[in-house]
Amino acid sequence: MLENTIKNSDTIANLTKKKPLIIAGPCSAETREQVLETAGLLSRTGKVDLFRAGIWKPRTRPGNFEGVGETALEWLQEVKNTYQLPVIIEVANSRQALLALEYGIDAVWIGARTTVNPFSVQEIADALQGADIPVYIKNPVNPDIELWTGAVERIQQAGIRDIGLIHRGFSSYGNARLRNVPMWHLAIEIRRRFPDLPVIIDPSHITGNRTLIPEILQKAIDLDYDGAIIEAHCSPATAWSDAAQQVTPGELLDIINTIIWRKDQVQEEKIIEQLEQLRGQIDQYDRQLLELISNRMQISREIGRVKKAHNVTILQTRRWQYIYDRVKLLGQQLGLSDEFINHYMEAIHLESIRNQDIIMNPKDDFSI
Ligand code: PEP
Ligand code: MN
Numbered sequence: 001m002l003e004n005t006i007k008n009s010d011t012i013a014n015l016t017k018k019k020p021l022i023i024a025g026p027c028s029a030e031t032r033e034q035v036l037e038t039a040g041l042l043s044r045t046g047k048v049d050l051f052r053a054g055i056w057k058p059r060t061r062p063g064n065f066e067g068v069g070e071t072a073l074e075w076l077q078e079v080k081n082t083y084q085l086p087v088i089i090e091v092a093n094s095r096q097a098l099l100a101l102e103y104g105i106d107a108v109w110i111g112a113r114t115t116v117n118p119f120s121v122q123e124i125a126d127a128l129q130g131a132d133i134p135v136y137i138k139n140p141v142n143p144d145i146e147l148w149t150g151a152v153e154r155i156q157q158a159g160i161r162d163i164g165l166i167h168r169g170f171s172s173y174g175n176a177r178l179r180n181v182p183m184w185h186l187a188i189e190i191r192r193r194f195p196d197l198p199v200i201i202d203p204s205h206i207t208g209n210r211t212l213i214p215e216i217l218q219k220a221i222d223l224d225y226d227g228a229i230i231e232a233h234c235s236p237a238t239a240w241s242d243a244a245q246q247v248t249p250g251e252l253l254d255i256i257n258t259i260i261w262r263k264d265q266v267q268e269e270k271i272i273e274q275l276e277q278l279r280g281q282i283d284q285y286d287r288q289l290l291e292l293i294s295n296r297m298q299i300s301r302e303i304g305r306v307k308k309a310h311n312v313t314i315l316q317t318r319r320w321q322y323i324y325d326r327v328k329l330l331g332q333q334l335g336l337s338d339e340f341i342n343h344y345m346e347a348i349h350l351e352s353i354r355n356q357d358i359i360m361n362p363k364d365d366f367s368i
Contacts, residue, residue, distance in 0.1 A: 021227030179208025
């Protein structure tokens, strides 16, 4: 094991609280020269906080480049010692987690293909038990918020104090413009569940295409993300993995310089007042909306009583279609998106049916 000269857990814990935190580096460590050249160029941008590199690559199909393995950990030690740049790698099992600790790797992340598997996450949690190392947890490949939550809980239970989330999007079948669809609402929900954990965006794996990275990164910054992990390579076109989505260190610098970094709070009194006044109106509308929906449900229950008295079915597909078409049109006239109307009407209709079911079958245990 080589001596680790710059590991200092105070510094790394402070570093991971930095906003925006920028993690950059190649998808995979390929050769010593590629790792050191990329790290040198990234270090010179002055914008990169942590250097990433994949050592063991989880490939969906066999036969692709599967990573250099343990040898590359020595190259990362060189990066730390030469450029004073802390390093982060992906770990997918206990052996890899233990090697990360042994080689003084500063931080680790759990990849999307690992977060889906509670056995693997637990194995990593056990290996890292009580260790003083930041752990970033990517969302699982499938849009299952409970798996993501469970992975965070397993790492928390291992006594890891410095935990972050990485939003890298979710797999979808078929041709899509993005490699992994963001499903922003799931990232918003995980932040509601863990409000104290920093969340960073991985626009490289969301887009799969370097030209789309700025757009996705800007959206994340607009949503108050705490930073980004971006794949950068000294020669992206010849990269051994994910060539289409990697950028040169120079391109990374351009992206970082053109993003509008927004703040989550305003200082100016006048703007604070203006926002408070508008937010007051929103709160009032929310109350009115709920009162109206509650009135609507009372009518639904009334209809339920009439249906019950005359043995009429709860669901009347034609009537539902009529309501849906009418509301969709109204929504369009009022400037509301079809997607919103779909969610809204589905929720309203289901709640109406639930209300009528309670009237019709007050004693059964199964609500709709
Ligand atoms: C990666 O970061 O190189 C990687 C394999 O990502 P993901 O787990 O998001 O697919
Ligand atoms: Mn990659």
